[in-house]
Every structure is written in C-alpha cells, then in structure tokens.
Amino acid sequence: MTTTLRLPAPAKLNRLLHITGRRADGYHELQTLFQFLDHGDTLSLSPRDDGELRLTPALPGVAAADNLILRAARLLREESGCTRGADIHLQKRLPMGGGLGGGSSDAATTLLGLNELWGLGLSRERLAALGLRLGADVPVFVHGHAAWAEGIGERLTPVELDTPWFVVIHPGVSVATPAVFNAPGLTRHTPPITMARALREGPACWHNDCEATVRELYPPVAEALDWLARFAPTRLTGTGACLFAWLTNEADADSILRRLGRHDWQGFKARGCNRSPLHAVLEERATSAS
Known part of the structure; x- marks a missing residue:
C-alpha cells in the first residue's frame, strides 16, 4: 500500500518586525518574533519510484520552476542523492502575498515530509540549512518553534510567547x-x-x-x-x-x-x-x- 503523509503547513505571524539596517548586498537587517498559528495549508505527499515530482493543483501565476514546493523537493533530492519522486497535493488556504509565510511553510513541510517519506534521515539542522537557500523564513518552519530572529531572519533563538x-x-x-x-x-x-x-x-x-x-x-x-x-x-x-x-x-x-x-x-x-x-x-x- 502506498504511504501518504498528510501534513500541515502552518501560518506564521511576525509579532514584531524591526528593521535595524541595510546591508551592502541590499538585504535588510531585521529583528522579529515569529509565532505559528493553528491554521494553514495542508500537503499530502506520496512516494513515486519513477523519479517524477508532481504537484497538484498548479498555483495560478507561479511557474513550476519558481514554486517553492517543487524547488524544495528538487533541492532535497539533489543534496541527498535520492532518486525517488513524489506526488504532492496542496490544499491552499493561506493567501499569496499575505505575509503569513505560506510559501516558506509549504517548502519546510515538503523538506520534512519527504525526508521522512524517502527515509533520508537528515537532521533538522541540515534541512534548515537547505531551507535557507530557498528563503529566509524557511528555517523557522523547519525548526518548528516560536523564535526571536535576527540577521535577515535566519538567526533563530527559541522563545515562549503568549498564545492568544x-x-x-x-x-x-x-x-x-x-x-x-x-x-x-x-x-x-x-x-x-x-x-x-x-x-x-x-x-x-x-x-x-x-x-x-x-x-x-x-x-x-x-x-x-x-x-x-x-x-x-x-x-x-x-x-x-x-x-x-x-x-x-x-x-x-x-x-x-x-x-x-x-x-x-x-x-x-x-x-x-x-x-x-x-x-x-x-x-x-x-x-x-x-
């Protein structure tokens, strides 16, 4: 029987967002507090043995080459040497361009889900490093704890916040x-x-x-x-x-x-x-x- 993982890709909020400077490369130095919500997208992932990576449905206005879910899957496969594929179905609830981290969360869920589904055994630290190559917000979703973040948002310290x-x-x-x-x-x-x-x-x-x-x-x-x-x-x-x-x-x-x-x-x-x-x-x- 084919194993299917059905996993949440939760939203995040920036409880605060302070911009403390601008780097020579154009990126901004930030201080922020990330917190998750019990609401978000859902990904269903099933393995394939033919090496194909298939995502349904396609996101309007987003080319497959730019889709963070497929980019995450390809990056994980390239870095691990895995030759397997996957069928990925996205149930999209979070608005695009909304500041809720939907694309980054989808990418993190893909990395963690396929790591388990393909039996790769990569550590959270390794997956977070891969996630950073996809976007500055991906690591916090990989690590999975509310966090104080600095740099471009990638330097994380776990925190306990109020949960209203x-x-x-x-x-x-x-x-x-x-x-x-x-x-x-x-x-x-x-x-x-x-x-x-x-x-x-x-x-x-x-x-x-x-x-x-x-x-x-x-x-x-x-x-x-x-x-x-x-x-x-x-x-x-x-x-x-x-x-x-x-x-x-x-x-x-x-x-x-x-x-x-x-x-x-x-x-x-x-x-x-x-x-x-x-x-x-x-x-x-x-x-x-x-």
Whole structure:
C-alpha cells in the first residue's frame, strides 16, 4: 500500500518586525518574533519510484520552476542523492502575498515530509540549512518553534510567547515585498534591542517598521488596519497584506468576524502556537511507530 503523509503547513505571524539596517548586498537587517498559528495549508505527499515530482493543483501565476514546493523537493533530492519522486497535493488556504509565510511553510513541510517519506534521515539542522537557500523564513518552519530572529531572519533563538486568539484579515490585495523594502520612506534604522528587553516589554511595545510604508502604498491595507483596530490592538504581519489583532478569548474573535461584512476581505481566527502544528503531527507519528 502506498504511504501518504498528510501534513500541515502552518501560518506564521511576525509579532514584531524591526528593521535595524541595510546591508551592502541590499538585504535588510531585521529583528522579529515569529509565532505559528493553528491554521494553514495542508500537503499530502506520496512516494513515486519513477523519479517524477508532481504537484497538484498548479498555483495560478507561479511557474513550476519558481514554486517553492517543487524547488524544495528538487533541492532535497539533489543534496541527498535520492532518486525517488513524489506526488504532492496542496490544499491552499493561506493567501499569496499575505505575509503569513505560506510559501516558506509549504517548502519546510515538503523538506520534512519527504525526508521522512524517502527515509533520508537528515537532521533538522541540515534541512534548515537547505531551507535557507530557498528563503529566509524557511528555517523557522523547519525548526518548528516560536523564535526571536535576527540577521535577515535566519538567526533563530527559541522563545515562549503568549498564545492568544488572533483574528487575521486579508484585505483583498497582494503586497509586493520588494516594493516595500525598496520604498524610499521605509524606516531602516530602528535601534536594535535585546531579546530579553523585547520579551520583557511585551506586545504593547512591539511594532512593525513596514506598516507605515504599506499603509501608503496599499490603501486597502490601511483601511483594514483602521477597521480592525476599533476592536483590539492590531498590527501588520511581515510586509503584509495580512493584519492581525490579538484577543483574550475565542468568543471575541468570533464577534469580530461576524462584523466583517466585506466581500473583498477574507478573515479567520486562529490560536497562537509556540510549537509548530507540523512538528506535533510528525512527533505523534514517530511515537506511534515506536
């Protein structure tokens, strides 16, 4: 019988995002807090013995050569010397260009899932190093724990954050990350802080340096931020377009979503997680198999 792994690819939030400088190569130095959500995409992976890598369905506007799932699978095979293939089915829930890390999370789930499915036995550290070649956000999904991140987001320190309920809204636009990071008015020199100070001061003192620029470039995001802020503290995640509010209970999240009333906005509720739902599934499988 063919083994099929059905694995989550969870969303992430940037609880804060400070831009502390710009490097000579054009990349920005960041400080951020990554936290997972119990909501995201789902990948189903089945092995093939003919070496073919097949992904269904195709993502609109994304060529196979650029798809992070297929790139992750090809990279893992090249680095391991494996000759097997896979059928991969993606159930897409996270909006593209939303700042929720959907593509990076899909890539990490592919690396971890195929590592198990193909019996490669590569360590998390090795897989995270491969993931970094695909994108700066991939390693945090591979390691699977909420983290304080520095550099371009690749230097990770595990942390324990509060785990409130969140309402997340996507205001119907896709934000181009290069447009944000190349904007002349973007704040690029926020003074660095220590992780200890960030955790001590907490959510009320965190901010996202991209938010003012995204508000200016994408008025629908500004409108959604202002609307959601009527009900709870609100922040942009990553470079957007998604924004989130944190709440003390699920009932308040439900109440806000009932008031959404916009056909061009998508909204969902989710619980914050310090341990990735993907790793919870993989560890449960390992325990059942032992």
